[in-house]
Amino acid sequence: MGWKLKRFNELTNQELYEILKERTSVFVVEQNCPYPEVDGKDPQSYHLFKEENGEIISYLRVLPAGVSYKEASIGRVLVKKEYRGQGLAEELLRRGIDFIHVELKEDTVKIQAQDYLRKFYGSFGFKAITETYLEDNIPHVDMLLQTEL
Template identity: 70%
Template sequence: MSWQIKKFEELTNIELYAILKERTLIFVVEQNCPYLEVDGKDPACYHLYKEDNGQIAAYLRIVPAGIAYQEASLGRVIVSQAYRGQGIARELLQRGIDFVRHELQETAIKIQAQSHLQQFYGSFGFRAVTESYLEDNIPHVDMILSDEAEAIL
């Protein structure tokens, strides 16, 4: 298995298809949440993923500052069902944070986390900056990783 990080235009058709297939499988089908998963932001993003024989094992997209939020953002964080429980999510998130800090030279990262994952993201230093709210009928909380972030919860 190998880690890849690519700009949108660097992805092959096969890679993009595999990424979108896995994102849709998890966010739309597995979570039973019909919404527009392909939201128009992908062309402006970096795509970090771990591939295993053509299968996307883990993925997240890195959204540069000014696209979704004032801050850079990590989103669409997934680990395929067959690869869960192996620590891949921790490695994936750390790689995303490192890329934002070292390659994009950004100091703040904002995420829109599903509320049940607040503790997981908190273990990386993310702090809640909103109360829990419903997004696509799933409880979420906005979180920021920054030296200046002030937790309200």
């Protein structure tokens, strides 16, 4: 079906259900990490995802400046297990960053990345701005991308 980018109130009930199902599958079940996945930030966010046969196979949310940080942010980046290793994560992140730069007109993006993905995010220009720390018992690092618009 292809890529979609929607505000929270534009999501269908089915799309929202599938998004929350996949986020829970990856971040709570697969990573064995009980934490508040539904954190109250979805209504203020943009939701970028790719659907195939009614399934969400790739997803991230864009949080405008002021929602999580003073900067715009990207979070909940996932590719469904069966679709990993096909370049979807790179395309997903590129689309999310482009949306922030072009549509939201923001030049800075802050993320809280799992430490093992530091190199992946670094390949897009993100730089670590903290030491590694534990968040929900998973090593994380805060990273910043600054671009001249």
